[in-house]
Amino acid sequence: MKSSLYHRLQPFARIVAVTACLWTAISVLGALQTYSDNLRAGVDSHYPALLATWFVEYAVPLIVLSIVLSSALTRWPTLIARPRNVVALFAVLVLLFQPAQWTWMAWQRGLLQIASVQDAWQLLLKMLLVGWFSTTGTFAAILAFFYFRQARERELAWQRSQTDMLNLRLALEEQRMLALRAQLEPHFLFNALNAISALVRGGDRPLALHGINLLSDLLRYVLSASAGTTTTVAAELRFVQDYLDLQRLRYGDRLRMHVDGADALLQEVPCPPLLLQPLVENALRHELDCTEGASDIRLAFIREKDVLLVRVTNPVGQDAPPNPGAGLGLANTQDRLRLMHSEASLSAGRQGERFVAEIRLPLASAD
Known part of the structure; x- marks a missing residue:
């Protein structure tokens, strides 16, 4: 009172x-x-x-x-x-x-x-x-x-x-990022388990056990990367190479990928977690699953002024659709790039006899 x-x-x-x-x-x-x-x-x-x-x-x-x-x-x-x-x-x-x-x-x-x-x-x-x-x-x-x-x-x-509105918008964007990541990680896990299940069905239990160990390492990276909103392109490249090691247990020597332009700059460039894996997995699915021969997947890192280009390409057949494989993985990757940086982008489409997925990452924050 x-x-x-x-x-x-x-x-x-x-x-x-x-x-x-x-x-x-x-x-x-x-x-x-x-x-x-x-x-x-x-x-x-x-x-x-x-x-x-x-x-x-x-x-x-x-x-x-x-x-x-x-x-x-x-x-x-x-x-x-x-x-x-x-x-x-x-x-x-x-x-x-x-x-x-x-x-x-x-x-x-x-x-x-x-x-x-x-x-x-x-x-x-x-x-x-x-x-x-x-x-x-x-x-x-x-x-x-x-x-x-x-x-x-x-x-x-x-x-x-205005501050409350910005905070609310940031919270909504973070929730959207988490939702996109929640969609993407089961998608990655499903494809990784498919590779191991193929080994189990083939009766190669030691190789399947080795695949499970590889998957355990991959999941450990996914969990640690998911704790933050960004990682580095170099870390994503190492993760993709480990992911390809797991997929080679399924495809064998047919799985071939050439990497060009991987240098020390990649250690400094921020990007969303699980950025490269959907692009590489998309190339695998629409080449090795559609042909009997070896793959010709190319991953290139190109610096153009203040932008890093990450380009993943693979051959496509003459009867392939104009935009093969532009599904959940690529769509989520494009949304997560836009949420991370307004100038980051992903373009994907057929160019001649190859399907090209290209990411543009600003380098301003990395210089």
């Missing part, structure tokens, strides 16, 4: 303290200016008395105005949401506060001895120009402060909404 009351009174106490300090400082400067003017004019005066007059006559009414108006706008910020509301507030200032301020100042100066209507009229004419500048200036300054604070709060709210 006490804590809640404290939090409610804290903004009001801050307004009172700031307003009192501000107008006290203005009174000190105003009294000093009056004292200086009196000295130059040869008028005897006392600075403490001038300070008291300045504070009581000018500062006290404006402190009250500042506190009341600031408290009202803090509690009801919609009071200045529309121009007509501001006009209404200014009308209250003119019709209520200004006469009250004149009466206060006239009482402090001993001018309220009114014997006739003429005396009242003369007093009104005398006070008509008193306090207008300071009162309207205070009113305008308070409104400007609250307009600025509202604009600042809207800007901060907009920034928070």
